[in-house]
Amino acid sequence: MEDERIANNPLSVNHGISPDEDGETVNQTLYRAIIGSLMYLTASSPDIMFATFLCACYQANPKANHMLAAKKILRYLKGTPILGLWYPRKDGFDLTAYSDSDYGGCKTDYKSTSGGCQFLGSMLVSWQCKKQTAVAQSTCEAEYIGGASCTS
Incomplete structure (x- = not known):
């Protein structure tokens, strides 16, 4: 993913993510690891929440288009490292x-x-x-x- 171009948004408007029963099956363990990492990141990057949870619906039987959508979220995060919520150490947690x-x-x-x-x-x-x-x-x-x- 280092040589990939960045994405302007985590998910296109006409994303077309669906169950896709006829699509090519991808490595389920890798897909679940990516989705788990993205779900962890939603605490500090709420802008990826909808796209991440849409991709998370297909963890049981991920296809190639689901992996492409998850990788697009990663490309978006690559281009927006300064966006997100920051929790300073000295700030209270009230x-x-x-x-x-x-x-x-x-x-x-x-x-x-x-x-x-x-x-x-x-x-x-x-x-x-x-x-x-x-x-x-x-x-x-x-x-x-x-x-x-x-x-x-």
Whole structure:
């Protein structure tokens, strides 16, 4: 992989990763080792999470197109060594979460929108924004649903 060109993204939009029953079988042990390493890296590189877990679905019977997709993730990582989450040694490991929601923000179905973020020390590790699945009857209920979503 040292002489391979770098990739601009971990997975193309029309990736075409499917079970591919007729494809050429590849070394299952090597494929699982690559996927295991990539899953470990998702803690510091969340940008490869979707592509890695899509490839992980085919560990039982990997084919050549699955190995090509896994290698593309490695080529992407080769070109982006400075991207990712860094956890300084001197920084604390206190987990802090913040959430907020609006009450009936969507004017078509009157559902609330919740958002939240989680910090490990001073580093942002997760965030989300989502329309709530139920219509809240009060601002307190909307905030409660948002808080529960943030902590889960």
